[in-house]
Amino acid sequence: MFNFRKRVLLPFLAAGMLVFLGACGSGSANTSGGSGTETSHTSEEGEAEKMLTLVKDGTAYVTVVAEDSTGGAIADAIETVTGVRPPIAAPKAAPADGIRLFVRNASGTDAAGLPDGGAYFGYRFTLANGDCYLTAYNDRILDEAVTALTERLSSYYQNGALTVSSSDSFAVPVAECRRDAGTVPVLVGSRCEGLYDCSDRLYQVICRNVTADGFSAWCDGLAAAGYTEVSRTNRADNDFRTYTASDGAVLYASRIGHSSEARLFTSRTYTLPPTDGESQAICTPLVKQLDASGTNQNEGMGYIFRLSDGRFIIVDGGYKSNAAAKEIYDFLKANAPDPAHIRIATWFISHYHGDHIGALIRFAENYADDSSITVESFMANQCLTNSMIGYCNTENGAILTHTTTLRTYYPNAVFYKPLAGQQYVFADAKIDILYTICDFMPETIPNEPDTTPTAQKKGDYNTETMVAIFTVEETTFFFMGDTVKTACDEMCARYGETLKCDYVQISHHGIGKTNPNIYEPRRENSTEEIYRLIAPDYAFLPCSSAKRDERMAFTVNRYLKSFLTKYWCAGDEGGDVTLEIPMAGKR
Structure with a gap:
């Protein structure tokens, strides 16, 4: 079980533009707006633990925010446990007030709103800013995340109330990705599709809607994250950069000009290209x-x-x-x-x-x-x-x-x-x-x-x-x-x-x-x-x-x-x- 009380918040890099391990969620705070209730109590360690009441006494105080059928699956599960079906809204139509349960893939645009994560490498459920977040790095893993949450809902329902606390948060990494790829700094301001296995223990994150300035700012922030630039090349309006991390991982980052997409490759076992072209000429090529x-x-x-x-x-x-x-x-x-x-x-x-x-x-x-x-x-x-x-x-x-x-x-x-x-x-x-x-x-x-x-x-x-x-x-x-x-x-x-x-x-x-x-x-x-x-x-x-x-x-x-x-x-x-x-x- 992932314990929110014991988490260490990861630092924001490049003036808040960089977060480790791709999280997802909205940056707007919700302090007990609408009819939903957000409370806290002090734990034995002296830390405040957040609690959100999603359903109580036959009334739903949460809106499930999702782009597809995953929202319906969560709403069905809540109804099965409590007898009350919460409303569902698309992300663009999400209410400004009340508690929201976001169900979605990793998105760099939303990453800065969360203190920790792992969306590029698995799935997670957490509380932040008065809302709940269920995130995963792609659709297949998101389905697994929905299943994991629905299996836990009955344990959150007691005395007529469905209540979740920060100690109920959980994160499930894809073990081989974390082992082989390490961390990938999130490219904030983009739409990240997720992580893809390129075989040979190489993984790729594809991000859409990446501006040239945004990509450069992200690259500038990598030094603070422990990365060292090894090479940089340009062809036409495409930008290709290679970095090595202190933990031995290689990060190869490219921005494609015509499509405004970034492709981020990471591996702990990758062999970099040879660059030494000095040699003695002894024959005609x-x-x-x-x-x-x-x-x-x-x-x-x-x-x-x-x-x-x-x-x-x-x-x-x-x-x-x-x-x-x-x-x-x-x-x-x-x-x-x-x-x-x-x-x-x-x-x-x-x-x-x-x-x-x-x-x-x-x-x-x-x-x-x-x-x-x-x-x-x-x-x-x-x-x-x-x-x-x-x-x-x-x-x-x-x-x-x-x-x-x-x-x-x-x-x-x-x-x-x-x-x-x-x-x-x-x-x-x-x-x-x-x-x-x-x-x-x-x-x-x-x-x-x-x-x-x-x-x-x-x-x-x-x-x-x-x-x-x-x-x-x-x-x-x-x-x-x-x-x-x-x-x-x-x-x-x-x-x-x-x-x-x-x-x-x-x-x-x-x-x-x-x-x-x-x-x-x-x-x-x-x-x-x-x-x-x-x-x-x-x-x-x-x-x-x-x-x-x-x-x-x-x-x-x-x-x-x-x-x-x-x-x-x-x-x-x-x-x-x-x-x-x-x-x-x-x-």
């Missing part, structure tokens, strides 16, 4: 498009960068075949400054479809015991929620197995989970993350075999594609993976003209719509608008030569061709091209 026409490699996708310090970055790789794995292995051996000491700085996995990650798995199986090759890190962001696992396992049977395989074969590698707005630096290469599945939340991917237009419009597993701009020396490469229209639309709105790049990898193997006027599941991929903003000079087409003309005939790709000086189809003779990347100052 290269980029290679892997062959897509080999055995079982018809629609694979893979790219390799050689950096000026001799290390490599690999993007996806292709299907799970010996031929695909050997192509990667042979390129590394042939192009490493020292074939006896090959270092892969990172292996970037756009998503876990077999035509992207398969070659990596076979490479691990065939070459992980080759002591001349070291894989230093992996970059992947796959949210292993039940719905997403179900989809991936239906199609590939792989996502959990792949993750376990990589950790087994490469136990010393660092596993990064990138987020939009972050920059990863490896020698003379910078990888700017534009979009991950976390940006799709709170939407979820429908499971196979649900191919109805309604389900498919929410996205398919390609929605998990991580999109990034790679900058090597001064040359920029836009890697789209199998990104879908939903992601393209968001990136266009979010980043605008800053998407401009020299090269683009054509999305989803060049697959496009056959009829631009109708919705076509699994073909809703790139858009003319995103190609207009990228405005590339060159393009890579990861498909077979047999499908090249068909793919480039799609309307969106015909539009793209209007920008291009040249493009390379991976399945063509010479399509597995290796290009030198001009070094800075040597163009």
Whole structure:
């Protein structure tokens, strides 16, 4: 039982704009207004304990304030216990007088009115300002909170009166969230939707209606809360900031300009991006498009960068075949400054479809015991929620197995989970993350075999594609993976003209719509608008030569061709091209 008398009020930060652990409620005090009664008595410890009489002698003195059916559930429970049904009001119609029982999700706007909480991480019932508050971090947890309160109501009813006291307050945290995420300072002045599990012990709070000034003021107050700023980046009118807390937690805060939303990520186990790009240049940087026409490699996708310090970055790789794995292995051996000491700085996995990650798995199986090759890190962001696992396992049977395989074969590698707005630096290469599945939340991917237009419009597993701009020396490469229209639309709105790049990898193997006027599941991929903003000079087409003309005939790709000086189809003779990347100052 949560004892109000023994609570320590958390300090308000940034002139009252910051409260820990997301609470919810109104800031207006109610001192026994209307017919309701608020009394207090002194406890043995000498502290005043508040008491509110909600129902007495057949009269309800409380109004249940809720936005949906949860209010009715509470009113029904009160009627069952007392025989009196209290009135219900929507938040905007809540009475100014009398006792109010607020039933709602966490809301930063209301957080400053409460002295303590935990709404981002569970649910709670408490008394404050002459009212009662039942709050939770999302609708599912709010249902649990309603059940918990209704189960307690009978114990509050004695001698014809339903009375609650501050000692009746209770809080139930979601244990794994508190353990893995720690605390999240509440962004006051916003509408917080709640906390979402991004898997890998990373949690996200989404806040709406966040002004630029409000976000900056909140960030300014983090120092007083024990946070240290690690990095800050801006792209277009988006603000991305990283903080570490004294308790070891990482807080990554972003404000998206076009939508005025903030996405706050927190974890106690998160690995921050590498930032040290200093290295000695010993060779000319290269980029290679892997062959897509080999055995079982018809629609694979893979790219390799050689950096000026001799290390490599690999993007996806292709299907799970010996031929695909050997192509990667042979390129590394042939192009490493020292074939006896090959270092892969990172292996970037756009998503876990077999035509992207398969070659990596076979490479691990065939070459992980080759002591001349070291894989230093992996970059992947796959949210292993039940719905997403179900989809991936239906199609590939792989996502959990792949993750376990990589950790087994490469136990010393660092596993990064990138987020939009972050920059990863490896020698003379910078990888700017534009979009991950976390940006799709709170939407979820429908499971196979649900191919109805309604389900498919929410996205398919390609929605998990991580999109990034790679900058090597001064040359920029836009890697789209199998990104879908939903992601393209968001990136266009979010980043605008800053998407401009020299090269683009054509999305989803060049697959496009056959009829631009109708919705076509699994073909809703790139858009003319995103190609207009990228405005590339060159393009890579990861498909077979047999499908090249068909793919480039799609309307969106015909539009793209209007920008291009040249493009390379991976399945063509010479399509597995290796290009030198001009070094800075040597163009």
